[in-house]
Amino acid sequence: MMDKPEVLIDAEKIHERVREMGMEITEHYRGRELNVVCVLRGAIPFTADLIRYIDIPFKLDAIYASSYVGRESSGKVDITVEPRLEFTGENVLIVDDILDTGNTLSKLIDTFSKKNPMEVKSCVLLDKPSRRTIDITADYIGFEIPDHFVVGYGLDCDEYYRNLPYIGIMKDED
Ligand code: IMP
Numbered sequence: 001m002m003d004k005p006e007v008l009i010d011a012e013k014i015h016e017r018v019r020e021m022g023m024e025i026t027e028h029y030r031g032r033e034l035n036v037v038c039v040l041r042g043a044i045p046f047t048a049d050l051i052r053y054i055d056i057p058f059k060l061d062a063i064y065a066s067s068y069v070g071r072e073s074s075g076k077v078d079i080t081v082e083p084r085l086e087f088t089g090e091n092v093l094i095v096d097d098i099l100d101t102g103n104t105l106s107k108l109i110d111t112f113s114k115k116n117p118m119e120v121k122s123c124v125l126l127d128k129p130s131r132r133t134i135d136i137t138a139d140y141i142g143f144e145i146p147d148h149f150v151v152g153y154g155l156d157c158d159e160y161y162r163n164l165p166y167i168g169i170m171k172d173e174d
């Protein structure tokens, strides 16, 4: 059951790209107020690595969103833990693991937009554009990937595999 998933993006490639993204984000927000919001739980490793390359002062918060049951997007997004910080007049950067159908990110953008921020942007490690049902794109994208169910580096299948240091493809029979 717990076979090692096939490598799609190795740890070194992830690290290199996350570093580049951190540098881009640093330049964009230099001299501005920034709140980085980690979407729990899938974006924990990505956020943890990314913030070490954001070389400006910023605040870190987290929000709890879930939509998946097993390998299927339920289409219904639950936000069960609200952010703690105030975002009025400030910039928000939502950090998630993957942009798939777009349900989660669009719900999160709506949620933050109601808090009267200056600007809401989004950052995802992975993007599966072929799966989109909502017309939405992220401002920062690590890697565009084909339509595979992937695990590792925070992404799970029934809560397992989040600890893999790479992004792997789940085989159908697993
Ligand atoms: P969306 O709402 O369909 O865009 O899905 C976004 C959320 O679904 C992500 O934050 C992930 O938690 C989860 N997800 C989407 N695709 C995958 C995948 O291939 N593997 C693991 N989780 C996924």
Ligand code: MG
Binding pocket: 039, 040, 041, 042, 043, 065, 066, 097
């Ligand atoms: Mg998630």
